[in-house]
Amino acid sequence: GDSVTQMEGPVTLSEEAFLTINCTYTATGYPSLFWYVQYPGEGLQLLLKATKADDKGSNKGFEATYRKETTSFHLEKGSVQVSDSAVYFCALSDRNQGGKLIFGQGTELSVKP
Amino acid sequence: KAGVTQTPRYLIKTRGQQVTLSCSPISGHRSVSWYQQTPGQGLQFLFEYFSETQRNKGNFPGRFSGRQFSNSRSEMNVSTLELGDSALYLCASTEDSAYNEQFFGPGTRLTVL
Numbered sequence: 001g002d003s004v005t006q007m008e009g010p011v012t013l014s015e016e017a018f019l020t021i022n023c024t025y026t027a028t029g030y031p032s033l034f035w036y037v038q039y040p041g042e043g044l045q046l047l048l049k050a051t052k053a054d055d056k057g058s059n060k061g062f063e064a065t066y067r068k069e070t071t072s073f074h075l076e077k078g079s080v081q082v083s084d085s086a087v088y089f090c091a092l093s094d095r096n097q098g099g100k101l102i103f104g105q106g107t108e109l110s111v112k113p
Numbered sequence: 114k115a116g117v118t119q120t121p122r123y124l125i126k127t128r129g130q131q132v133t134l135s136c137s138p139i140s141g142h143r144s145v146s147w148y149q150q151t152p153g154q155g156l157q158f159l160f161e162y163f164s165e166t167q168r169n170k171g172n173f174p175g176r177f178s179g180r181q182f183s184n185s186r187s188e189m190n191v192s193t194l195e196l197g198d199s200a201l202y203l204c205a206s207t208e209d210s211a212y213n214e215q216f217f218g219p220g221t222r223l224t225v226l
Contacts, residue, residue, distance in 0.1 A: 041219075043203055043217035044217040045217070046214045046215070098161050098163065098168045098169045099161045099168070099205075099209075100146065100169050101146070101148075101156075101205075103155060103156040103157075106155060
């Protein structure tokens with residue numbers, strides 16, 4: 001079945017450091033890919049998405065490119081802030097499975113001043 | 114528009130009891146999905162409802178059930194609670210289609226003693 005694997009955390013960075021969180025997926029169809037963020041005590045918020053190969057999603061300085069050849073959707077940000085501290089989830093959805101999202105295990109990011 | 118709301122936010126039950134959680138989607142959204150989040154298993158899909166019909170179901174025992182009303186509000190029920198059912202239960206809504214953004218509620222934190 002479809003699955004998502006993302007790098008384990010926690011990841012600890014200093015403010016203004018470069019961030020990469022790796023995400024790879026396995027899917028039989030042509031999924032859409034998402035990054036969600038979860039702040040402490042809250043639900044998930046969509047950070048960015050890409051619906052087809054070579055699409056680049058971007059939001060709030062975060063970027064990820066849908067790479068079909070490497071089945072990857074790595075999250076990057078050039079300069080992280082303390083306010084970016086949260087748990088980040090990579091996810092996919094397949095049109096044939098309706099609204100079902102399959103999530104990676106989550107990566108906790110801690111940014112120190 | 115108001116966001117996805119879930120009630121109650123916190124719930125404490127004992128083993129063997131049953132519980133009902135409620136989710137009100139964003140106005141106009143006809144699809145409601147439920148997810149269970151635990152530290153060990155991460156985010157797992159429970160089921161999705163669209164226009165009062167269950168459209169997709171995850172790998173959970175029959176103790177977990179749900180329904181959707183004509184106004185798109187949804188409830189999920191867990192019968193004969195087990196300690197392992199302690200989790201954050203998240204509801205998400207979307208207009209329709211696997212490629213639309215899913216909007217998550219803040220979740221209901223269920224503790225089973």
